[in-house]
Amino acid sequence: AAIYAAAQSTLSTGLNSVATSWTLDIQSVITKDMSMEKQTKIAKFISLGVGVVAIVVSIVMANGEIKSAYEWFNSFMGLVLGVLAGIFVLGVFSKNATNIGAYVGFILSAMVVISLKYNHPEVTSWSYSIITIVTSFIVGNIVSYLYIKVKNVSVNKEETIHPKDIA
Structure with missing residues (x-):
């Protein structure tokens, strides 16, 4: 009963x-x-939707050829959260990051990791x-640099966090 309650x-x-x-x-x-009633109604529908998705995923996992839920979960998180973390790192550690660079870095790194997952299964999911x-940071920096040079725009340095600015 305690395990059920914790779950x-x-x-x-x-x-x-x-x-x-x-x-x-x-x-x-x-x-x-938006009124609080409307927010509550939306939150209830979101909870229902996420619950249904969780049930469907659990049925797929129970009937699929997934050997380890833990490994599958980490693989999924590597696919999803790695891309977001890359954009976060780009924004924090790059003085010249632009929204165009972030978008291109996001899309390209997602394409790279999806390609690795389905075309190169020998690459371990732990490395996603x-x-x-790394892909979103490098691509985001390159695209941001090129965007700034081609469009001749400036980056607002006051809105950028950089390690040199913190100290």
């Missing part, structure tokens, strides 16, 4: 976090001046995160 608590916390993040961080930007972080 239930983890699931409800996850659903609540996703619904709250969506409602406050995304939906409130899309729809300005580092590959996507």
